[in-house]
Structures are given as structure tokens and as C-alpha cells.
Amino acid sequence: MxxxxxxxxxxxxxxxxxxxxxxxxxxxxxxxxxxxxxxxxxxxxxxxxxxxxxxxxxxxxxxxxxxxxxxxxxxxxxxxxxxxxxxxxxxxxxxxxxxxxxxxELALLGQPAIAVVGSRNPTPVGCESAMRFAGAIGDHRVTVVSGLALGIDSVAHRGALDTAGSTIAVCATGLDMVYPRCHRNLAREIKESGLMLSEFPPGTGVRRHHFPQRNRLISGLSLGTLIVEAGLGSGSLITAGFAADQGREVFALPGSVNSPLSRGPHQLIRDGACLVETPSQILEALCLAKVEKTGHDPQVDKPARDGGILDFVDFAPTPINEIAQRSGLTIAKISAMLIRVELQGLVKTCAGGYIRLR
Incomplete structure (x- = not known):
């Protein structure tokens, strides 16, 4: 050590x-x-x-x-x-x-990611949707981030793992324990092919106020956050609020007007979240639709024919807010594009933002 x-x-x-x-x-x-x-x-x-x-x-x-x-x-x-x-x-x-x-796998911290969260007591339809969306996201070499909780969180992790995708579990305890305990096998699988992460040191047990604190990291690691099913009092709405405050995209999956678990997503949609019906709508909104699990270098879905985003990055440190002001794009879209061009060696991060290399 x-x-x-x-x-x-x-x-x-x-x-x-x-x-x-x-x-x-x-x-x-x-x-x-x-x-x-x-x-x-x-x-x-x-x-x-x-x-x-x-x-x-x-x-x-x-x-x-x-x-x-x-x-x-x-x-x-x-x-x-x-x-x-x-x-x-x-x-x-x-x-x-x-x-x-x-x-x-620490390398996942440098890859594009989308959070998938929702109710701890989802319907079968909600579970199927979470599995399908997480699987499709993983198929595009985009990491699925969630909180290892019961319900939608665990289904999202499983959806990514089952398609050979990658997933990050953000925990509200120290990593020397797994909560809930019934997810020990799932946590073991995530450690083997994904990443477990916590801001709490070893020995930190279950504390109620740590869960909303944890939620800001779920959204913070992600370019966008998808809410699958959630009641109006669901913690996943806290995650959506953090995502909005962080300048990240919020996506909501609509459901039956007769289901209490549709009220959270519907409220988010009324508040300005993006209504989505297919995984491709999320990937396209974040300019990730061209990233395939085929082994070739990922490409950026750019705002202009040639790439565009590099036109807004100087050969000197350029803050991301300045890139947003110049391009007219959201921080979430810019972050997705910058990750792609950074992987291609076209830009690098620095203390003041980003520097164009060529």
C-alpha cells in the first residue's frame, strides 16, 4: 500500500x-x-x-x-x-x-454513465422497463449507475450485468458491508465486473440521512438520470432534484394514470423532465446513440456536421460553463461529447476546465 x-x-x-x-x-x-x-x-x-x-x-x-x-x-x-x-x-x-x-473497475469513472432509479416496490411492468432500459444502455457501452436498493435499483444493475454492460453501485454505507443484505450476491457480481463506490469510510453503518446524501452522487456520476416508477414521496425524486440542480438531464418514464407509482414521473414531466418511451430517446438526447458495443472507437453525436464541440474549446483552459455559453448546448450534452473526444485524445481536462489538444 x-x-x-x-x-x-x-x-x-x-x-x-x-x-x-x-x-x-x-x-x-x-x-x-x-x-x-x-x-x-x-x-x-x-x-x-x-x-x-x-x-x-x-x-x-x-x-x-x-x-x-x-x-x-x-x-x-x-x-x-x-x-x-x-x-x-x-x-x-x-x-x-x-x-x-x-x-x-476504476476505469468506469471515466466512461459515460446514465443513472436508473425508481421505487423500492415496483410493479412487474416497472421491473421489465428498468431491465430493458438498463440493458439497452449497457449495450451502447454506457455505464448504468444506481443505488443497490431494493426494487428498480437492483433490477437496473441486473439489466446491465445481464447484457455484459457495466454498472456502478453507489452505497450509503461503508463498503465493508452490503445493504440490504439480500443483495450480497449482486454486490459480489458488481465488484467483479463493475464498481462499488461510497463516500463513507469502512465501518459506517446504515443511517437514514446518508441515503439522500448518497443520491447526489448517483446523479453526479451520470450525464442524465432516468426515473422509472416512483411515488410522490420516493427518494428517487430526490435524486432527480439533485440531477436538475447539477445541470444534468432528467428523464421520466410515464405510466398508468391509475398507478400511484406513476405520480412521481408524471410530476417530473410537468416540471420539465424529458418524457421518454424508448432507451434510444435517452441515448440520442445525451448524444450517445452512436456508441456501440462493437469494439470500434466511440464517436460523438455532434451538434454540427463535422463535430462542432471542438470549435468551442480553446487551446487554453476553457471552463465548461463557457463552452455551454458558446455552443448553446446543455451541460449534460456537452459533458457527453467531451468524454467522447477526451477518449479520442482530442481534449484533456485541467484545473480550469478543458484544453483542446489538436
Whole structure:
């Protein structure tokens, strides 16, 4: 285990707000240096801190042994906010996590993804729809993101796995446990061919307020979020709200007017969500329809004949909001296009946004 990974574990255990940690990391991107930094004048809580306190002085070292033991197993990783492997989409949300704990295929964090969420008590029709949409999304080499919950979440994960697609499960507990326990076998499959992810360190059990907190990561990892079935009090509507706040697309699958589980999607549609009836409508809206599972290089569905999106990216750092202003496209569509051209080596991410390479 390398020193930098242990340092990220320490940053994760530091008992200060994420705003303080990220303020430190913006100055000291290396976690080893960040732990030695004086945090008394950084972040929103600087008034309540004593002067000359390092980030390391806030670390709960008694809890580090469990973290190190967890991280020592194969396939496990801890990524910090300034780590280049950290999800670019997740880094862009208003309140990103400082540290994420991962088990499985880290490369999925750099691939296009769509969230599929819904009721914990879906109808058979809802299950069939979630399976069909997740399978079609996976068939286009797009990762399916969900929350490993009962109902639509687990069906979405299964739909992706059954079509040899990839899936990310975002957990509301530490990754040393599986909740609900009945999904242990599903979690094992996801670890083998997908990715398990949490912002909560090992040893974190089930806490009610962690579920809505987790939901912002589901939408944050994704270019768009699909709601399949949901009552008006469903947590999946919280996920949809986060997606909208993050500038990502929200899709809703309409259902029977006689079903209480149609009320959530119908409300979202009235509020401006995109009504969809087929998976291709989502893929086309996010400019992902041309991505096939055929082994060839993915292409960008571009706004103009030649590609267009590169015309709005400078050979100097260009913020994504500026690209949106220039192109007139949504952040979600731009993010999908930029992922594609980044994979082709045409642009790269940087601290100020994106740089065109050629």
C-alpha cells in the first residue's frame, strides 16, 4: 500500500467540513502535503478553529487501522478530490465528496454513465422497463449507475450485468458491508465486473440521512438520470432534484394514470423532465446513440456536421460553463461529447476546465 493512498484515508477521516478539505487541496493537491497544511484560515469554519492547526491534527487515527485493513484487499482503492482518476463529472457538482472509496473497475469513472432509479416496490411492468432500459444502455457501452436498493435499483444493475454492460453501485454505507443484505450476491457480481463506490469510510453503518446524501452522487456520476416508477414521496425524486440542480438531464418514464407509482414521473414531466418511451430517446438526447458495443472507437453525436464541440474549446483552459455559453448546448450534452473526444485524445481536462489538444 502506497503512502499516498494512506494519506487519502487520513484526509477522509479528518473531522473538518469537506469545504475546508477542498480548500486545502486546491492549494496542496498532494494529500501528503495537504495533511501538513494549516487549515485554520481555510473553508467556511475558519472562525471556529484555533490558529496553526494542520489537517492531520483533525484525523481520527484510532479509526485508521480498519481503513488500512480494508484497503489492503485486492481491487480496493481510495481516491481523493484532486486525484486524476476521480470522476470528472462528480468533481463538477456543487458539493462533491472529498474522498471516495471504491471496489472494482476504476476505469468506469471515466466512461459515460446514465443513472436508473425508481421505487423500492415496483410493479412487474416497472421491473421489465428498468431491465430493458438498463440493458439497452449497457449495450451502447454506457455505464448504468444506481443505488443497490431494493426494487428498480437492483433490477437496473441486473439489466446491465445481464447484457455484459457495466454498472456502478453507489452505497450509503461503508463498503465493508452490503445493504440490504439480500443483495450480497449482486454486490459480489458488481465488484467483479463493475464498481462499488461510497463516500463513507469502512465501518459506517446504515443511517437514514446518508441515503439522500448518497443520491447526489448517483446523479453526479451520470450525464442524465432516468426515473422509472416512483411515488410522490420516493427518494428517487430526490435524486432527480439533485440531477436538475447539477445541470444534468432528467428523464421520466410515464405510466398508468391509475398507478400511484406513476405520480412521481408524471410530476417530473410537468416540471420539465424529458418524457421518454424508448432507451434510444435517452441515448440520442445525451448524444450517445452512436456508441456501440462493437469494439470500434466511440464517436460523438455532434451538434454540427463535422463535430462542432471542438470549435468551442480553446487551446487554453476553457471552463465548461463557457463552452455551454458558446455552443448553446446543455451541460449534460456537452459533458457527453467531451468524454467522447477526451477518449479520442482530442481534449484533456485541467484545473480550469478543458484544453483542446489538436
Amino acid at each position: 502506497d503512502e499516498r493512498s494512506v494519506a487519502w484515508l487520513s484526509v477522509g477521516r479528518a473531522a473538518v467540513p469537506d469545504s475546508v478539505k477542498q480548500a486545502v487541496l486546491s492549494v496542496f493537491p498532494d494529500p501528503i502535503d495537504a495533511l501538513r497544511a494549516d487549515v485554520s484560515a481555510m473553508g467556511s469554519n475558519r472562525q471556529s478553529m484555533a490558529p496553526q492547526q494542520t489537517l492531520d491534527s483533525f484525523v481520527r487515527h484510532d479509526e485508521m487501522r480498519r481503513d488500512i485493513e480494508w484497503l489492503s484487499a485486492p481491487g480496493r482503492s481510495v481516491l481523493g478530490f484532486s486525484d486524476p482518476r476521480f470522476s470528472r463529472l462528480l468533481r463538477e457538482i456543487p458539493n462533491p465528496p472529498t474522498v471516495i472509496y471504491c471496489e472494482g
